[in-house]
Amino acid sequence: MSKNQSIHNTHTNTGFDIVIGNPPYSQVPKGIYPNKTFPYSEGKDKGKQNLYKVFVEHSYNLTSNKGIFCLITQSSIMCDLSASYTRELLLTKNSIRQIIEFPKKALTKEGQVFKSALQSTCILLCLKQKHKDYESLKLSINNDKTTIDKLIFESIKQSSIITLYPNRFEIPLIKKGEMKLIQKIKRDKILLGSLIERTLQGNINTIHLKRILSNSNTGFYIIKGENIHRYHLDNNFMNCKITEEAKSIIQRNLKGKYIIAIQGITGTADKNRIHCTLLESKNTKFVFLDSTKMLFLPNAKEAKYLVGLLNSKVLDWLFRKTSTNNNINIYELEDLPIPQITDSNQHLYNEIISLVNKILDSKAKDSSFDTRGLESKIDSLVYALYNLTDEEIAIIERK
Template identity: 25%
Template sequence: MLFHEKQTIIENCLFGVDINSNSVKICRLRLWIELLKNAYYKNTTELETLPNIDINIKCGNSLISRFTIDADLKQALKKSKWTIDSYRIAVDTYRNAESKEQKKEMERLIADIKSDFRSEISMNDPKVKKLRKLSGDLFRLTNQGQLFEMSKKEKADWDAKVKELTEETKKLETEIEEIKANKIYENAFEWRFEFPEVLNDDGDFIGYDVLIGNPPYVGITEINQQYKIYYETAFKTAKGRFDLYSLFIERAMQIKRPSGVFTYIIPGKFLNNKQFVTARKIVCENHGVTVVKIDDKVFEDAQVDSVIVENYPDKKAKYKAFKITAEELHKLSEVELSKITSDEELIFRLEMSAANEDLISKIKKDTVRVIDIGEVKDGIIAGRIKDLLFINKKLDKDCHKLYFGKQITRFHLANTEVWVNYKPKEMMAEEMKRIGNTGPGLRMRDVAIFEREKIIYRKVGKELIATLASKGVFYEQTIHSCHITDKRIKIKFVLGLFNSTLFKFYYRKTNSQGGDIFPQVRISSVENLPIKLADTKTQEKIETLVDQILTKKAQDHSADTTDLENKIDALVYKLYDLTEEEIKTVEKNIN
């Protein structure tokens, strides 16, 4: 019967963990309702009993564990009266308990089994082993008999050794006690032995066949400092300005079988953001990868583009990209995974084809990257003191007009009515008063990046939209800037390239947006743009055209400069040695 088929699947195949107890209750209820749909009467009055499937859906912090996945359980099994099989039987008996008394009895038994495992694994912890050895050494040293009285030197050496061992022992004891008492372990989830279904008879962790999840999207400024320190020691992906969902990806790779499949729905910025390089590398290791871009908004309360990222075992690893538009799935690309992994940043690009790849290679030929000739910098982030930092009038000499991304159009910067109260020390002091247990979100930036000529461009967008900014232009985080440090390169020449049709094509084809709701131009993407070291004459031709456009836009921001921009495009195509056919490919792909 369908009831028993569903029961078998739910009891033996579905397992879940969530830190939110209400989410856990809802999930359990949904599974019971699913069974109830097909429940039946065993006789005229007796309905088929629903199993206790709550043991399959547990509450806990998936990222916090006292014990590693490879912690030795064999020693615990040797010393314990329990076996993995008896653990499985206890769990199965709990699910199908015939009375409340039997259910409670199984709860106690399961708790005893897990308590035994915890105690025995703890005894094999490297810190505990080292403490036992040090304690033994100290005991022997201080309790051994002496046939002859020690000389002054021997006594001094003995005292020094006793002091050293005593200090090491006390230090280790303190560390172990701190771990035991640490509040972050209160809700720890022990993947190592919580589900006996993924352990073999020797207690080895086998892992899960399929992992499906929608991990939390929590930026580093929202993470409690104590947890942040733990994550940075426990996860390779917890580096720099990490987000919790990258840690969940790493955890998924740890707990799935080598032959298993992983599928998460996560923000689109994962595809190309520099801070997720390690996580993308982990996803690619010994696997094929599939990415699905979702054009429509998925979550009402989250202003992010969403993508589905999946990996699966594959000897001939492929990278596949799709998009979902109006509930229809469209294939975008399929290439060898090596096309992705050969790039040091492992960008998960969406649109890849042999023709475009050849053209991209040609554009990159004999160029330098922006990062080789300049600096790309982020803008001011207000943190928790926006009310003090961003103001509507000038108070003193430390106040400067503050510009936002919405004020930038190609070759033009509109006026702003906002001022920044640029007092870094004073503002940081105010930020620290408001942060609570998380780290400061305020980023004032070095004043030097504002007090220089630079190209500024919108952070939010599918392509570069840039203009020139003079010295003294301050900007917040919806703008990034590019300052040219190489004296051979004229800044207006680079601005012409940034706003050209060729760079629009190159940017779109080498960067994955992951959606259209909140696309962002990443700093690393701009740093890697290919700049031709053009001769002075060519640079001056483009510089002259850029000057003409800037002048027209300054007089009237809506002025039509199409002819001038087309002339820049022609010079850029020539500079990068594109053929007529290649120019048609570029213009076809951006229209």
């Protein structure tokens, strides 16, 4: 589109049979474009506006009924929170034919598709026609130049995506054979968020660190995300000034008896995405920075059960399917599926808690103590809790 053309007047009488584009990736203020013309990307999507989303909806507007639009766009269109309602438009008003995803960096220099790309990208192909229940979109991920002529697709029903991810309409980053496993893991479960009293993204923004930082040991400590590890905290705390603000924060933390502390930023290619441990609030004089995530629970057993699940291979694998950046967001954690405890699986629940106790105790005495054997036992119990077969376990462990 040239500068002299208006993006506002997007509806023609009939539209184009084919629309092809490579939208710009640029953040702009909300409100530049009219909600009436862009009810999804401008009207409903939250957060900062990115032009690629506007162009996705613009392409939809320009395309005739039963026409095709095909775009090279950021792969954040698949899972990112800020594109939730643009995805709703794609999933509920169109038949998505194919999505071909390319990571930011290929495994080899020769395999790099878009040399100037600063983020992962995807090719999105849509038919402007409401999907039929029996229709499936074809998804292929982790591609580069070497795979273009031998793409491996997983088929996903659009209706299944809407059912599995009703809040943000995420299109999961899955390989062939993985969709049925996701459906099984999520089936007949309760959401983690329903078990939590409250959540916090830390107690204080990192920009205010100087205000509370002390040069001497006061007995009050500042916890940042990198202090949090699987089943323990390290001892590299910063000292906190004893101020009314710090005392008030610590007092508020006491209202939740048990705190699951989670590292707030981890690399998408890291061995583990979720790193969490358990703290009893009465034994802590900690102020948490916003690079941490905090889940408050009233019950020790339930808290330990959840720590075991959050650190397990099952939930780590599932979390990665819709997490496309380094942030561990609370809303992502709250949507994780947790098995309800019944007479038939009570023994698994008890065994997980027992092993978590052993790991926490061992790490409290010596944070370098090797607990991999105990963690492996927890993984086996969690596999049984989700009733996974050997073939399904192999899919998770091939990560």
